[in-house]
Amino acid sequence: MRGCISKRKNGTYAYTIEMGKHPETGKRRQKMKAGFATRKDAENALAQVLADLGRGNYVEDTKDTVQEYYTKFLALKRPQLRPGTLKTYKWLINYHIIPKLGQIPLAKLTPHHLVTMYEKLRVECNLSPQTINHVHKVLHDGLATAVRHEVLQRNVAALVQPPKIPKTKMNVWNEYQLVQFLEYAKPYRYYMLILLAATCGLRRGEAIALRWVDVDFSKGTITVKQSYTRGEKGHIFQEPKTKAGIRTIALPQITIGALKRQRALQAQDKLAAGADYNDHGLVSQTKKGLPINPYYFEARWLDMVRKSGLPKIRFHDLRHTHASLLLKQNVHPKVVSERMGHSSVGITLDRYSHTYGVDYGAAERLDDLLAYEKKSL
Template identity: 40%
Template sequence: MRGSIKKDGNSWNVVFDLGKDPVTGKRKQKRKRGFKTKKEAEKYINEQLNAIDKGTYFEPSEITLSEYLDYWLENHAKPNTAHRTYENYQYMINLHLKPVLGPIKISKLQPSHLQEYYAQKLSNGKIDEGGLSAQSVKHHHRLIFKALKDAVKWQLIVRNVAEAVTPPKTRKVEMQTWDNEQVKVFLNVSKDSPYYPIYLTAINTGMRRGEVLGLRWQDIDFDNNIVYVRQSLQEVKNVGLTFKEPKSGKTRSISVTPSLIKELKKIYKQQLENKLLIGQGYKDLDLVFAQRNGKPIQPTEMARNYRKIVDLSGLPYIRFHDLRHTHATLLLKQGVHPKVVSERLGHSTIGITMDTYTHVLPNMQKEAALLLEQLIK
């Protein structure tokens, strides 16, 4: 081992060789004190020597926030997050964080630096002109908080200064949904659209757009009218369309109506005909909703058609994602237990469902009161 471990009273100290200084030619050593056990000291020195061998070692006191964020992106975010999440982190770091906070040494970063950064981004944070939204700045705060939390865990800094900073408050946007009559109008107008089965599935299941477009035939239990959510389609910059696990990372099951199953069987029959006609040119990915040649449906193409259908229907515009909210709202208004709705949506806890759909609860409270009055009259 290119280092040593010594006991000093009740703690352990380490010293290891950093190699020669390129300027002076003298051998450089690093010392660190205060390890509670010999095992902790051995683990630390082995990690540092391994980093030196790989060329990824750096002095915590000297590294800038810019250098650390590059290191964090490559060694933590890239292998541990979805590709799109990594791209978002990369965008925020390179276009926003590094130009303003990058030159500051990570050991010298103070809460005031972050508070001033948030204020600056709110007033003049856009690349062209104008300020970023409070929600966008809050995303920056979450990224910084996570990156610095890892820096503390890796013993690069003593504390996470982001803990002492208050991110900007965000205004809760009122949810936009359709009622049951509006849903009927939309589905009726979209009947002739090639994407009608997708809209029908989204409204009937509450699945996210990527989950619907990633649905496979192997994920459908036709005998029991159950759809399993096991993968999601996503569009990644410089990569194209790829598949990933659902947002929750877990498979979930959704019971569906016989009428939806009937519609899906029609698609299956049509796909068999397409396979026979196209032959070897058919790209069989087992997708329920696919182009005529079997390839995944382009989300942007479907989005344009969705907008067109909403305009034709004369309904107030809601996003495609709001079909998911519409699904949940209609069920809750019909008295379906929030736990069931939570499971259909794939929320990790029922609390998320209750917080998201608080706008429905007052009506449910009124109906509950009226039902109770009828029971005790």
């Protein structure tokens, strides 16, 4: 393998490498790279390429632009991603990555390009640090795939730190506020969804997707096996992301009683709708047996909270309220973690550490211990 250095008319330097004959056409192949400021820079780059070729590590960078590559990348990821995640990937690529970086050759993408883009997304597009982190993750995933497939030498996203996501205070209700709201919400049609989030820690999609076959009245449990979530075209039922998401949860008596009343309510719906009833077997359905639209329910939730006069929280915060109240009652974090469907107890402890507040009990126990040690001296 041979290479040489040449000076160009504009005063910069280039290297040219003899790559041997093409295996199919038999024609001579050469690789040239220009734009080096000094001969020394060109010589160093040539030496590195020749060394990579000698070790079999050389990768010839793709000629695709960022737009061309990430369009192909989306097609590659389609069978690997859940529908909701794929929709997020498409949105981040088509509305943020391609408009800002699309015309840049992928091989010439630098850390500076990414840092500049993140700042523009923050200032010009008013995106949150969390959304910019999502952009970074998709960029990183695409570039890492290019490196693995040997169409790119390095992943420049690995050299860039996305904006730090600030910790936000979690909004939860205390036990008195929760009791007050549950009493207020009892006459509403979608009370069951609210109760499942508040007493079992279910996510919105999990509560909507809960089926009667997942309810065991004899054992007093429900098993979370699916979620109603966003797909490419509308909402779909799918299994939870992790094994921890499929879980069996013990029911309090208030929820068991509400489930029994819910069955009676659905029997009335079936009778009233007659042949128009399209039963999906869900614990919570529309009057005609269809899955509840999450966006419609979210609007009803906000209206209920406003009318109740209680502090405004998101529906998802009922799940946080459930975990916080259990931890305040000294339920073991492992048990809370399992009810919530967290992949590890560490997530539970990190997310709800504020629940414990100032641990005066720990200080008192230390006093008792040290007092005992002092007496024994």
